[in-house]
Every structure is written in C-alpha cells, then in structure tokens.
Amino acid sequence: MPFAYDALLSTAASAQQAAPFQGLPPYHFVGGNIDEPTVPAEALAVAVSKVLREQGHAMGKYGMDSGPQGYLPLREEIARILARRCGMKAPAGDILVTTGSLQAMDLVNKAFLNPGDVVLLEEANYMGAISKLRALGVTPHPVALDADGMRMDALEEALAHYRGRGITPKFIYTIPTIQNPTATVMPAARRHEMLTLSAKYGVPIFEDDCYADLVFSGQRPPAIHALDTEDRVIYCGTFSKTIAPALRVGYLVAPWPLMGRILPLKTDAGSGALEQMVLAEYLPDNFDAHIAALLPMLQEKSDALCAALDEHFGAAADYDRPAGGIYLWVTLPDNVDTERLNQAALRHGIEINPGHQWTVNGAENRHRMRICFGHPSLDTIRDGIAKLADICFDEFGVPVRSGNLDRG
Amino acid sequence: MPFAYDALLSTAASAQQAAPFQGLPPYHFVGGNIDEPTVPAEALAVAVSKVLREQGHAMGKYGMDSGPQGYLPLREEIARILARRCGMKAPAGDILVTTGSLQAMDLVNKAFLNPGDVVLLEEANYMGAISKLRALGVTPHPVALDADGMRMDALEEALAHYRGRGITPKFIYTIPTIQNPTATVMPAARRHEMLTLSAKYGVPIFEDDCYADLVFSGQRPPAIHALDTEDRVIYCGTFSKTIAPALRVGYLVAPWPLMGRILPLKTDAGSGALEQMVLAEYLPDNFDAHIAALLPMLQEKSDALCAALDEHFGAAADYDRPAGGIYLWVTLPDNVDTERLNQAALRHGIEINPGHQWTVNGAENRHRMRICFGHPSLDTIRDGIAKLADICFDEFGVPVRSGNLDRG
Numbered sequence: 153m154p155f156a157y158d159a160l161l162s163t164a165a166s167a168q169q170a171a172p173f174q175g176l177p178p179y180h181f182v183g184g185n186i187d188e189p190t191v192p193a194e195a196l197a198v199a200v201s202k203v204l205r206e207q208g209h210a211m212g213k214y215g216m217d218s219g220p221q222g223y224l225p226l227r228e229e230i231a232r233i234l235a236r237r238c239g240m241k242a243p244a245g246d247i248l249v250t251t252g253s254l255q256a257m258d259l260v261n262k263a264f265l266n267p268g269d270v271v272l273l274e275e276a277n278y279m280g281a282i283s284k285l286r287a288l289g290v291t292p293h294p295v296a297l298d299a300d301g302m303r304m305d306a307l308e309e310a311l312a313h314y315r316g317r318g319i320t321p322k323f324i325y326t327i328p329t330i331q332n333p334t335a336t337v338m339p340a341a342r343r344h345e346m347l348t349l350s351a352k353y354g355v356p357i358f359e360d361d362c363y364a365d366l367v368f369s370g371q372r373p374p375a376i377h378a379l380d381t382e383d384r385v386i387y388c389g390t391f392s393k394t395i396a397p398a399l400r401v402g403y404l405v406a407p408w409p410l411m412g413r414i415l416p417l418k419t420d421a422g423s424g425a426l427e428q429m430v431l432a433e434y435l436p437d438n439f440d441a442h443i444a445a446l447l448p449m450l451q452e453k454s455d456a457l458c459a460a461l462d463e464h465f466g467a468a469a470d471y472d473r474p475a476g477g478i479y480l481w482v483t484l485p486d487n488v489d490t491e492r493l494n495q496a497a498l499r500h501g502i503e504i505n506p507g508h509q510w511t512v513n514g515a516e517n518r519h520r521m522r523i524c525f526g527h528p529s530l531d532t533i534r535d536g537i538a539k540l541a542d543i544c545f546d547e548f549g550v551p552v553r554s555g556n557l558d559r560g
Numbered sequence: 561m562p563f564a565y566d567a568l569l570s571t572a573a574s575a576q577q578a579a580p581f582q583g584l585p586p587y588h589f590v591g592g593n594i595d596e597p598t599v600p601a602e603a604l605a606v607a608v609s610k611v612l613r614e615q616g617h618a619m620g621k622y623g624m625d626s627g628p629q630g631y632l633p634l635r636e637e638i639a640r641i642l643a644r645r646c647g648m649k650a651p652a653g654d655i656l657v658t659t660g661s662l663q664a665m666d667l668v669n670k671a672f673l674n675p676g677d678v679v680l681l682e683e684a685n686y687m688g689a690i691s692k693l694r695a696l697g698v699t700p701h702p703v704a705l706d707a708d709g710m711r712m713d714a715l716e717e718a719l720a721h722y723r724g725r726g727i728t729p730k731f732i733y734t735i736p737t738i739q740n741p742t743a744t745v746m747p748a749a750r751r752h753e754m755l756t757l758s759a760k761y762g763v764p765i766f767e768d769d770c771y772a773d774l775v776f777s778g779q780r781p782p783a784i785h786a787l788d789t790e791d792r793v794i795y796c797g798t799f800s801k802t803i804a805p806a807l808r809v810g811y812l813v814a815p816w817p818l819m820g821r822i823l824p825l826k827t828d829a830g831s832g833a834l835e836q837m838v839l840a841e842y843l844p845d846n847f848d849a850h851i852a853a854l855l856p857m858l859q860e861k862s863d864a865l866c867a868a869l870d871e872h873f874g875a876a877a878d879y880d881r882p883a884g885g886i887y888l889w890v891t892l893p894d895n896v897d898t899e900r901l902n903q904a905a906l907r908h909g910i911e912i913n914p915g916h917q918w919t920v921n922g923a924e925n926r927h928r929m930r931i932c933f934g935h936p937s938l939d940t941i942r943d944g945i946a947k948l949a950d951i952c953f954d955e956f957g958v959p960v961r962s963g964n965l966d967r968g
Binding site: 153154155157160161162163164165166167168169170171172173175176183184185186187188189190191193194196197198200201204205208209210211212213214215216217218219220221245251252254255258262263264265266280284320322323356382383384392396397398399400401407408409410411412413414415416417419420421422423424425426427430527 | 561562563565568569570571572573574575576577578579580581583584591592593594595596597598599601602604605606608609612613615616617618619620621622623624625626627628629653659660662663666670671672673674688692728730731764790791792804805806807808809815816817818819820821822823824825827828829830831832833834835838935
C-alpha cells in the first residue's frame with residue numbers, strides 16, 4: 153500500500169496541491185512569457201559554445217573563479233549596462249547575480265523581514281511580491297497609484313502613520329519603470345521626492361526595474377538608484393523579459409556592507425554558471441540592438457490588444473495605454489468578477505490574471521484584470537479578446553450590446 | 561552619509577557577514593569541487609549549440625514546453641539513468657529537476673518540517689544538511705555509523721525512543737552510497753532493513769544519492785528507492801559531482817501526490833533551462849563513458865591522499881579508505897582541535913573541513929576532519945598534506961616525531 157504522506161506534511165505543504173502539467177492554454181494572457189521568435193537562439197548558441205571552450209573547465213568549481221557573487225565578466229557587463237541604460241554607478245563588487253530576479257526579491261525579504269514587519273508598496277502590484285510578504289508574516293501596506301506611479305502624498309501619509317505608531321517600515325518596494333501591472337513610468341521629479349521621503353523617515357527603497365528595458369519610446373528616467381547619493385536604494389533587474397524567461401538570470405545591486413549581510417543568505421551554492429557565461433559573452437555586442445528590435449514588436453502587440461479591447465469591449469474596458477512592457481491593466485464594470493471570468497474563460501482555453509490577485513486590497517479590485525501580451529501572436533491577441541468579450545457577456549451581460557452586435 | 565542598514569536587518573541577516581571573495585587558497589581541501597580538466601567542456605559546447613538551435617526559442621516561456629517539473633527530455637533521460645545505474649523505476653512524472661540537489665533538500669525540508677520537528681540522520685553528516693535543519697528549528701537526531709553506514713540497531717533505538725514519547729520523526733535522512741563524510745557504502749541487506757524499520761514506525765526515508773556515481777569499483781547496491789514497493793522513499797541526486805558543480809542541475813524523485821505538494825513550494829519560476837537542455841543533449845551518448853573515465857582518476861587521488869597521510873601523519877591519522885567519492889574522513893589524536901588546525905592552516909594557504917562542522921554532536925568530533933581530494937592535483941595533495949602535518953605538529957605536537965624526522 154502506498155505510504156500516506158499527508159499526516160507528515162508541513163503547514164506550508166498542506167496548504168497547496170499542484171496537478172500534473174497539462175500544457176498552456178491556447179490563449180495564454182498571463183505570466184512573464186515573451187515573444188518566442190525573438191529569443192536570440194542562434195546568437196546564444198554561438199556565444200555559449202565559444203565561452204564554454206574558453207572557460208568551461210572552471211565550472212569544476214562552485215562559483216568558478218568568481219566566488220559567490222557570480223561570474224565576474226557578467227557582473228562587469230551588468231555594471232556597464234546599468235551605467236549606460238539607467239545612469240547608475242554600480243561596480244561589479246556591488247552586484248550579485250541571482251537565479252532570476254525572484255531570488256533577488258527573496259534575498260532582500262530574508263535580509264530585512266521578521267514576522268510582524270511592514271513593507272510599503274504600490275497598491276496594485278506583482279502578485280508574487282504580495283504573496284511572498286504575506287507568507288513571511290509581513291504586512292504589505294498599499295500606497296495609492298496614479299498615472300505617474302506611486303503617489304508621494306500617499307507614501308508620506310503611510311510613513312507618517314507608522315512613525316506615529318513607533319513603527320519603521322522595513323523598506324519601500326517600488327516598480328517605478330513600467331509598473332506591474334499598471335505599466336506606468338514614474339517621472340524623475342517624483343523619484344527625487346521618494347528619495348527625500350526615504351531620508352526623512354529613515355526607510356530604504358527597494359527598486360525593482362525588471363521591465364525597465366521595455367519602455368516603448370526607448371527613453372526612460374534615471375533609476376532611483378542613480379539619483380541616490382546615500383546608498384539608500386537596493387536595486388534588482390533581470391534578463392528574463394529581454395533575452396528569455398527560462399534563462400534564469402537576474403541581479404541584485406546593494407552596497408557593502410549590506411551585500412555582506414545578503415550573501416550568507418544565498419545558500420544555493422551559486423547560480424547556474426552556463427547561463428551566466430552565455431550572457432557575459434552575448435550581451436556586449438548584442439544587447440542594445442536586440443532591445444531596439446523588440447520594442448516595435450511589443451508596441452505593435454500592445455496596440456493590437458488595445459484595438460481589440462476597444463472593438464470588443466468598447467467603453468466597458470477602461471485602461472491607460474501602457475508606456476511599455478508586456479501587460480495591460482484593465483478596469484471592467486463593477487459587476488464583473490474577474491476571478492469568475494477567468495474560470496469561465498479557462499473552459500474556453502483563455503487565461504487572464506484576476507485583479508484580486510494583483511492588488512493588496514484584492515476585494516476592492518475584483519472587477520480588474522491584467523492581460524499579458526508579450527507571448528501571444530497578434531492573431532491570438534485579436535481572437536482571444538474577441539472570445540473573452542463573448543464569455544464576459546455570457547457571464548455578466550458586459551459589454552452591453554445592441555441587438556445587431558450581440559453574438560452571445 | 562551612507563544609509564545605516566544594520567538596525568533594519570532581519571534576525572537571520574544580523575547573524576552573519578561575508579567578506580568580499582578573495583579567491584580560493586592554493587591548498588583547497590574543502591567543498592564539492594571536482595577535477596577541472598575532466599569537465600567535458602568541448603562535448604558540452606557541441607551539445608548546447610545543437611540543442612539551442614533546435615529548441616532555444618521555447619525559452620521564451622517559463623518552463624519551456626515542459627512545465628514546472630523541468631525540461632521533459634532531461635527528466636526522461638534521468639529516468640533512464642536511474643533505471644540503468646540504480647535499479648530504480650521512476651517515471652519522468654515523478655522527477656523534478658532542481659537548481660542543484662541543495663534545492664531538492666530545501667524542498668523536502670519545506671514539505672515536511674515545522675519548527676520543533678525531528679529528523680533522524682547519520683551522526684557524521686553533510687554540514688549543510690545539519691545547518692539547514694537547525695535553521696528551521698528542527699532537531700537533527702544523530703544515528704551512529706559503522707563501516708557499512710547508518711547502523712540499524714541505532715536507528716531502531718531512535719525510532720523506538722521517539723515512539724515512546726509520542727513523536728513521529730518526519731523522515732530518515734540518509735546518504736547510503738558514499739556517505740558524506742565517511743565515504744562508506746551501505747550493503748543491500750541493510751537497505752532492506754531500513755525499509756522494514758520505515759514501515760514499522762511509519763517514517764519515510766529521504767535518500768540522498770549525490771555521490772553514488774563515484775563508487776571506485778563501478779559496482780553499487782540498488783538504491784533504497786529501488787527496493788521500496790510502498791512509495792516510502794524520496795530520492796535526490798545531482799550532476800554536480802560528475803559533470804560540473806557550477807552547472808546547477810540536481811533532481812528530486814517523489815511519487816504523486818507528494819510531488820503535487822512539493823511543486824507549489826518551488827517558487828523560483830523554474831530551474832535554468834539552458835543547463836537542463838545541455839544535459840539532455842549530452843548525457844545519452846556520453847554519461848557512462850565519462851564516469852568510467854573519472855573513476856581511475858579519483859581512485860588515484862584517493863590513493864595519493866592516503867599515502868601522503870601515512871607518510872606525514874603516520875599512525876596519528878586514522879581513517880578507512882574511501883569506497884568512492886571525493887572526500888576522506890580522518891580521526892586525529894584527541895588533543896588536536898581541527899577548528900584551530902584549520903585556522904592555522906589557512907594562514908599557510910591550506911583549508912580543511914573541521915570535524916565539529918560535519919557532525920551532529922560537534923563537540924565530540926573536534927579531533928576529526930574531512931579532506932576533499934576531487935579538485936586538487938596529485939602534487940597539491942602531496943604537498944598540502946606534508947605542510948598540514950608540519951602545521952599540526954607546530955600547533956599540537958602531533959604527529960609525534962623522532963628527532964631525525966622533525967622538520968618543525
């Protein structure tokens with residue numbers, strides 16, 4: 153008789169159960185997946201075989217010759233990229249290569265957070281950021297957003313609130329450049345204001361710049377890290393959204409001695425050397441040109457998604473056009489529950505992100521949804537949104553249709 | 561003025577501080593590093609460029625087309641390797657590719673352990689296994705070893721002890737094939753006994769087979785997993801010790817529905833695709849021949865280490881010849897403190913593993929040490945042990961020398 157494990161499981165394991173993987177639905181509008189044809193497979197193949205022949209034997213050591221912060225040639229190249237693209241001065245010694253930026257987030261959380269702590273963050277946010285904080289017994293305190301990202305009046309109100317109670321929030325978590333899910337870009341002036349508030353209240357900033365390379369215009373403000381003169385910003389980024397998400401390479405930037413506190417928490421014996429080596433070889437000659445080629449493709453997909461929403465949802469779908477990135481944040485009429493919409497859509501091979509998962513106050517955002525457009529083709533976007541509108545009408549009578557348009 | 565982070569750090573981060581990496585000492589007798597010339601860099605280069613050209617675009621999706629358990633062609637190949645080399649029947653659906661076997665261990669710990677739990681394990685053990693349990697607030701309960709690995713009388717005594725107190729240990733953690741650090745191999749009969757005890761007491765087994773490919777004779781008993789008919793064994797392995805440690809690819813074998821409990825705990829958005837792809841391409845035609853070539857080299861290093869210990873420490877160094885692997889467990893006279901020996905040796909560019917770190921009852925094992933011989937060359941082994949004997953004599957008067965041999 154098979155052994156019964158259930159009685160021995162931890163609290164964490166008892167809470168969830170996965171089913172075997174069945175493949176992605178045909179209309180897959182969730183997650184950080186990107187446009188598959190743009191993955192530079194041929195150039196990566198050339199790069200990786202060259203660097204393996206030159207450096208491969210060093211993989212006989214954990215950390216190769218670079219130690220626990222990651223492959224030094226890659227850290228040096230990341231330093232050049234951050235200087236050129238984000239205005240940052242971050243030497244290779246302040247950079248830690250991570251197994252995706254999720255690991256950078258986990259490390260910052262581990263370095264700062266005890267149960268009962270408070271973190272301030274944009275009220276609509278990356279689902280993983282919110283759920284990781286809650287899993288640690290930390291309170292994610294939502295700060296209101298507008299078209300320029302996190303509102304500084306709301307941030308100061310929150311900081312003053314906690315100061316009044318004798319509590320110092322551990323950090324301000326922000327995605328200032330292509331905010332997730334609202335796709336806004338915080339202007340430089342507001343970045344300076346955030347630094348001023350950070351100084352006034354003694355609360356550091358954790359800047360997540362994971363989508364920052366994907367501003368459609370190619371123009372972005374300097375990173376908050378770049379404007380900081382007092383080492384009060386910790387920064388993370390990734391190559392998941394520009395090169396390939398399945399290549400698990402992100403990075404964390406933190407000043408010594410804080411980096412010295414974070415390193416002992418990275419107990420994985422190093423991030424994958426091959427994925428670091430291939431990027432160190434590929435990026436110097438290819439990165440900027442690769443991104444320049446991505447941007448018009450993403451703009452075209454974004455435009456197609458907006459046009460499809462306008463055509464099939466009309467005024468029922470309220471949104472701001474994304475400044476970049478791979479997702480759109482949509483507000484539907486109050487009676488639409490996007491969790492139920494997603495369940496219905498899944499039965500037709502369509503998946504969306506329900507708004508309650510992507511907001512701190514989930515209950516107030518059940519009529520919102522995130523739609524990711526990086527991975528699906530233009531045709532999939534157009535067909536999928538048309539189908540989604542039909543399903544939404546069937547479930548909620550939204551969008552309201554005149555008789556000759558009603559295909560329900 | 562730089563921001564002062566210390567007051568905001570978590571308890572975990574406050575406990576440790578790393579210094580910037582300064583390179584490895586010249587006589588580096590610690591860690592799981594392997595012989596650098598044997599890393600198959602050229603064959604990996606050929607494999608990775610082929611598979612990237614054929615499959616690289618799929619890296620545009622987290623998990624590619626295989627989902628969260630890892631690249632399916634690699635899982636299928638691991639299943640074939642486990643069948644061929646370990647006698648196991650583990651379908652690809654029971655296999656999870658992990659970012660090194662450390663992640664497999666972390667996942668099993670997360671799946672079973674709450675603070676206050678008990679795990680039974682060999683008294684001399686992998687330092688990381690012990691420290692991870694303690695960091696989780698779990699009691700690692702030591703079980704005595706002999707030349708055949710974990711002693712079954714001692715295991716039953718521990719199981720009965722906890723049953724008497726109404727406590728079910730969460731699992732038995734064992735490294736039966738090239739135990740770390742004692743390098744013993746548990747015979748098949750004792751593996752059957754462990755399964756019988758597991759059934760009698762309702763405690764599952766977590767079998768760590770990370771060094772099992774490195775039995776010098778090329779002959780090994782079946783995995784405990786292979787002898788199990790009741791799904792009571794969870795199993796992990798790695799390619800770190802055979803292909804390259806910096807290539808972070810390990811694997812966990814667990815039956816559904818337990819695998820369905822473990823998967824949601826792997827919150828890293830997948831392990832690195834490129835490192836999985838290259839192994840899936842490389843292993844089928846190369847793995848067995850590669851290992852066959854490694855074994856005589858490791859045997860030669862092991863012999864050189866034993867000869868150097870005999871020559872320079874004489875009867876002061878007591879050890880059993882390793883049955884395989886890359887480390888040797890040495891007992892020195894009681895008055896030698898290997899922590900202090902290591903501190904003195906580091907000043908001369910030599911690093912060893914002090915015995916108190918590699919045992920559950922560290923205080924009783926301060927006169928023992930682990931010496932790793934996989935990475936250093938034969939000359940480095942010979943020179944390093946000669947120097948270590950000189951340092952040990954200077955610090956402790958051990959090994960005792962007659963006047964004409966005294967080089968102190």
